[in-house]
Amino acid sequence: MLTLEVRRRPGTGAEMHRITGPSATVGASSGNEVVVRARGVYGRHLRLLEKDGAYHLDLFRGITAVQVNGREFVSGAIAPGDRITIGEATITVVEAATAMRPTPVGELPAGDTAAPAPSSAVPAMPVTEVEYRGLRLSAYRLCRQARAAEDLAMDLTDFLDREFPPSEWAVGEFSASTGFRPLASTFRENPALPPQMVQDIRSGERFARSESVTGVLTLVVEPPFEDTGCVGILVRESPRLAARAILFIEELAHLAGLAFSGLVREEDASGPRHTQELPVVAPPAVAESSPAEIVLRSTDDLKKIVETVEREVIDRAMRRVEGNQSRGAQILNISRGSLIAKLKDFAIPDYRYMRRERGRRG
8 A cells, every 4th residue: 555645835734645556646637546736747747556566656758857855756666755746746655565566567557548447437528508508607616716826727627627538738827928838737748839829829819729740739818908918728639629619618718817817826925016915804605506607507698607707706806805996906907997997887896894894893
């Protein structure tokens, strides 16, 4: 039995994973026996397998070296006490008790794929409109519940990887200066975008597709807010996705763009823009179905869906900053004038009363 202690990043709580089989894969995708959602962790990153009375670590093809006990490591035996560093994540080997028998060559995973569980089966891709309505509802809930941009990117990547197998996915940011920067990915290798695809997006296109010997690479982006960057969803289609699936990805990019505008990036949290911590405001009790969830169930009118979600995002941001319009505009990445107009159009309450009440209590 192999016991691992997993920390997504320094200072966070530990998760314990116990592996009883002869092999296990580690990565950000939900298809792994050990799921590690952290920066620098690919969809399938490494595998651990029992061989000749010990556990060995091997990297999947195309993955650069990890660190074991502070040194670069590509392949070899591991033992209790070893600390495996993958990006921001740290995996500590707590116990490595094998069956103490040589493993026949025929039982070892071959090539670039680890042996799947006997009962595993690739789920069918969504086809009917009812299925896509359910996907929209699930995606909206992920966007609504997210507390950080990185967490939302990981949740969306895992969601897409689960619903549209066996394609590879990445969710991140696209800007004119840096191109596409993934925040979460299930790609086995870091994909290099063809120059023409990057140029198409920079010229204002929302959708770019490139075909090569490795498959069809598709990038869907949410147009930038005031030229500050936009959300991108990258997929290597395997097999090629249906037109209905691409339309859903475009809708998801629009929803994710609205959600990202109200979330703080981890790298921004320590910057000068956030030196003053915002007061923590307990969210109000919500009904089982929010207005946006009702709209998502009842219609496919994208304009109506976006307006409903946009109102909830702005309402959440203004409640969080207790009605401070300048701070709200900064979080939402829009001008203060645009925010004031939207507050009026959506009839969003003036949350400045929360500051007054807090002042009276103090």
